[in-house]
Amino acid sequence: MKALKKILLGIVALITLVLIIALFVKKDFAVERSITINKPNQEVFDYVKMLKNQKNWSSFSQADPEMKEWYKGTDGTVGAVYGWESKMMGNGEQVITKIAEAERVDIEMHFKGMMGSTSPAYLATKVLSDSTTQVTWAMSGKMNYPMNFMGLFMSMDDMIGTEYQKSLEQLKGVLEK
Template sequence: MKILKTILLSILGLALLVLIAAFFVPRELNVEKSVMINRPVEEVFEYVKMLKNQNSFSVWMTIDPKMEKTYEGKDGTVGAITKWDSQHQDVGKGEQEITTLEANKRIDYELRFIKPFESTAQAYMVTESTSAHQTKVIWGFHGESKYPMNLVQKVMGIEKMLGDQLQQGLDTLKDQMEGSF
């Protein structure tokens, strides 16, 4: 009985320690990656503003070929929405809406995740002309984790994972833009 009590108290102490540690871990998640594309800013912006085009370069849109996708509104305009529904655990169910467009400069999105957990985040793409035929594209993500999930995500390396996926998407975008136009 004494051993069982010691084990239980140790487990409770460890759980309490983890919860206390999570209190000090940042809840905000900010990831930003960039790539240089050898195409004029107008061409790049016109391509990336279209939600349907993300199907060919976004890692998340290619994970599950059986994913159901629907679109609402006029693609490439404020208010356009893409919805997805997948049985794949890394994709889940959610939607993305274009919330702001600044021609040849910036697109802001709101991401609404429904499954496997409910959450809202913001994403953006910035296009900057570096010369007449070269564009810097920045893809960013901002979200906030609930306590104590902030610790779980930190331990899982979610920031690095998201960063790698954004960079992979940007590299694919670069290959497509430079190879197909």
């Protein structure tokens, strides 16, 4: 009985320590990756603003072949929604919130479930020349307390950024075909 009490007390102390440390761990994160695509800006922008095109280049959309996807609204316009349900990728939605024609698409990401959150994201295109465009994909957000404790052991920039870079390389391949 004494050993069990010591074990339980140790577990409570460990949980308390984690909760205290989490108070001081950074909650905010930001991820940004860019790539140069050898296509005119308007052509690139017209492609990336369409949510349905993400299945052709986004590693997130390709990760789970069993993923259930749905769309609402007029694709490529403010208010358009892309939603998904996945055992591997969780459940969520992307909503186009703002479009600056030929420059940027702002998206609000809604992640549902136990670690639910909302994060702003965007895809921006920039003219480098008549036939070359830079595409930047970025997202920022907040890891809720006490989940932010995991930030000590994993980098959101590395985790998400790696997938962003892979996706942008696939986008380049699709558009430069």
